Amino acid sequence: xxRGQLSLxxxxxxxxxxxxxxxxxxxxxxxxxxxxxxxxxxxxDDLATVLSNDAPRHGDATRLAEVTRSPDAFDREADAxxxxxxxxxPDNLMYRVQTPYGGVGFPRPDGVSYxxxxxxxxxxxxxxxxxxx
Amino acid sequence: MRxxxxxxxxxxxxxxxxxxxxxSLTVAQGAFxxxxxEPVRSHxxxxxxxxxxxxxxxxxxxxxxxxxxxLDALNASQLRAAFPVVGNRTVAVRLDDRTLARTGAVSxxxxxxxxxxxxxxxxxxxxxxxxxxxxxxxxxxxxxxxRIDPPTGTTVRAVRVNDRTVLLNDxxxxxxxxxRASRWATTTLRFDADGPLPAGSVRVTYRVxxxxxxxxxxxxxx
Numbered sequence: 001x002x003r004g005q006l007s008l009x010x011x012x013x014x015x016x017x018x019x020x021x022x023x024x025x026x027x028x029x030x031x032x033x034x035x036x037x038x039x040x041x042x043x044x045d046d047l048a049t050v051l052s053n054d055a056p057r058h059g060d061a062t063r064l065a066e067v068t069r070s071p072d073a074f075d076r077e078a079d080a081x082x083x084x085x086x087x088x089x090p091d092n093l094m095y096r097v098q099t100p101y102g103g104v105g106f107p108r109p110d111g112v113s114y115x116x117x118x119x120x121x122x123x124x125x126x127x128x129x130x131x132x133x
Numbered sequence: 134m135r136x137x138x139x140x141x142x143x144x145x146x147x148x149x150x151x152x153x154x155x156x157s158l159t160v161a162q163g164a165f166x167x168x169x170x171e172p173v174r175s176h177x178x179x180x181x182x183x184x185x186x187x188x189x190x191x192x193x194x195x196x197x198x199x200x201x202x203x204l205d206a207l208n209a210s211q212l213r214a215a216f217p218v219v220g221n222r223t224v225a226v227r228l229d230d231r232t233l234a235r236t237g238a239v240s241x242x243x244x245x246x247x248x249x250x251x252x253x254x255x256x257x258x259x260x261x262x263x264x265x266x267x268x269x270x271x272x273x274x275x276x277x278x279x280r281i282d283p284p285t286g287t288t289v290r291a292v293r294v295n296d297r298t299v300l301l302n303d304x305x306x307x308x309x310x311x312x313r314a315s316r317w318a319t320t321t322l323r324f325d326a327d328g329p330l331p332a333g334s335v336r337v338t339y340r341v342x343x344x345x346x347x348x349x350x351x352x353x354x355x
Contacts, residue, residue: 025158030164056317
């Protein structure tokens with residue numbers, strides 16, 4: 001009888017603890033994080049609205065249409081676009097604006113929440129990402 | 134032998150399960166507190182912010198462009214009247230650090246921030262002598278007011294904006310006219326006159342809009 005046998009109640013307790021922790025895992029993993037992407041989306045939307053209502057520097061209808069017109073137009077206007085975005089966005093935000101001919105702004109990091117908006121123009125779609133610095 | 138060992142092991146087992154349950158309850162409570170949001174309040178804050186920056190909003194000139202004069206004049210009762218979503222809530226609207234209007238002291242608000250431009254308009258007047266009959270307005274503007282008062286012997290028959298005829302009268306134009314121009318292109322006015330137009334015979338008044346950037350902060354309390 002003196003075998004190293006685990007007592008029955010210890011086994012029961014072990015199973016019970018496992019069950020309780022299974023439920024707890026549900027709470028930990030199942031709750032969405034308090035995300036702020038609504039606010040970030042609003043920032044991205046606002047930025048797109050401001051840019052698409054800006055008068056162009058040279059041709060076309062708006063500043064966004066101007067940078068999507070051609071590779072040359074993008075190269076010419078990219079710095080001015082970058083400057084404009086820096087001035088408009090609050091300081092605690094980073095941004096990336098992608099056009100068919102290239103992008104301006106910062107490289108996008110992994111594992112942060114983004115606000116995204118896409119604006120079609122006559123020559124292509126402009127995608128804007130913003131995230132907290 | 135076994136019956137004696139059962140009692141302490143039962144005690145340890147109970148202790149383990151109790152500890153596990155206690156820990157789980159703490160975690161659950163934390164998750165519950167984290168998931169608790171104020172949907173009605175945050176909806177009110179978002180709705181008010183959306184309405185403030187909407188193109189046809191009472192303070193806006195265009196989408197996301199607010200009228201500086203309207204913002205200066207904004208107060209709590211006006212905010213309540215213009216934005217029904219405010220209702221009886223305690224609301225504060227700030228532009229960067231400047232409080233524009235508030236209906237009470239907000240303590241623990243739901244805050245929504247929007248990027249806006251604030252436009253301040255000033256009017257400028259040009260009244261040069263027109264030797265070529267052409268006048269280019271130095272800034273882009275949406276609306277131009279022209280007062281035509283030619284000297285005797287001169288008739289202004291037509292006014293063209295960028296080669297588009299906007300005013301035409303064969304017997305001569307005289308008086309004040311409002312002309313729509315494009316905010317997107319430089320405006321050149323052309324006066325078709327059959328005589329000289331000295332300084333002051335044509336007065337062109339246009340509005341210059343200066344926009345500054347800002348962050349509109351809408352804070353809504355319970």
